[in-house]
Amino acid sequence: MTYDARIERLPIYALFDLKGPQKELNAWCKDRLSFPNDPNTRTRNDSASLCHIGPNRWLLRDALENEAALIDALKPETAPAEISIVRVSDTQTFFRITGPDAAEVMSIGCPLDLHDAVFAPDASSYTEFFGVKALVLRCEDGFECAVEQSYGNMIEDFLTRAMA
CATH class of the missing domain: 3.30.1360.120 (Probable tRNA modification gtpase trme; domain 1)
Incomplete structure (x- = not known):
């Protein structure tokens, strides 16, 4: 049939794995991201989407050309110990x-x-x-x-x- x-x-997307309490992530991201309220859902904003993929875990996806801007905005290398932001684009x-x-x-x-x-x-x-x-x-x-x-x-x- x-x-x-x-x-x-x-094509390859800019992907970031975000872990930690939503309140702390939201404060670190300075409310730039719209976190989904329910598990197994996602929110969208322009070319970006944020998927709630587990307890205290989200996957941020955006166009690859936005990756550098996201690194600058999210500052994964200086994130506090209670959260984790890891680029997993590839x-x-x-x-x-x-x-x-x-x-x-x-x-x-x-x-x-x-x-x-x-x-x-x-x-x-x-x-x-x-x-x-x-x-x-x-x-x-x-x-x-x-x-x-x-x-x-x-x-x-x-x-x-x-x-x-």
């Missing part, structure tokens, strides 16, 4: 799966219930995707999925095969 979907390997490969059959393609490799009644427009969650840990996000007309960079070619191959 062929699917009416499009698979796109996305660790993840992102894919975008869009189109009328995007959910069906995702269901081949992902056990999450991605129906929009359960996985809302601001949803983000770690799960398994073709047997590897992956971050899944809803995007316009489909989903985005991030895997550890070393699995990027394998996941691209699996997605290509799923479309055939």
Whole structure:
């Protein structure tokens, strides 16, 4: 069966792993970031998104050209001991799966219930995707999925095969 979907390997993003109490992170970031209130959700501001990926843990994603400005703003090297801000930009490969059959393609490799009644427009969650840990996000007309960079070619191959 062929699917009416499009698979796109996305460019590298500026990524920062933020850990610590939200109150301390918010104070350190001088309210520049809009933290999601609920686990497994994200907020968006211009090109940036901030995913709440665990207790006291967030993933900040922005366009790669904004990375230097984010380093200047977040000052990860001088962060206080109660928080951690680590640049992880080169660790993840992102894919975008869009189109009328995007959910069906995702269901081949992902056990999450991605129906929009359960996985809302601001949803983000770690799960398994073709047997590897992956971050899944809803995007316009489909989903985005991030895997550890070393699995990027394998996941691209699996997605290509799923479309055939």
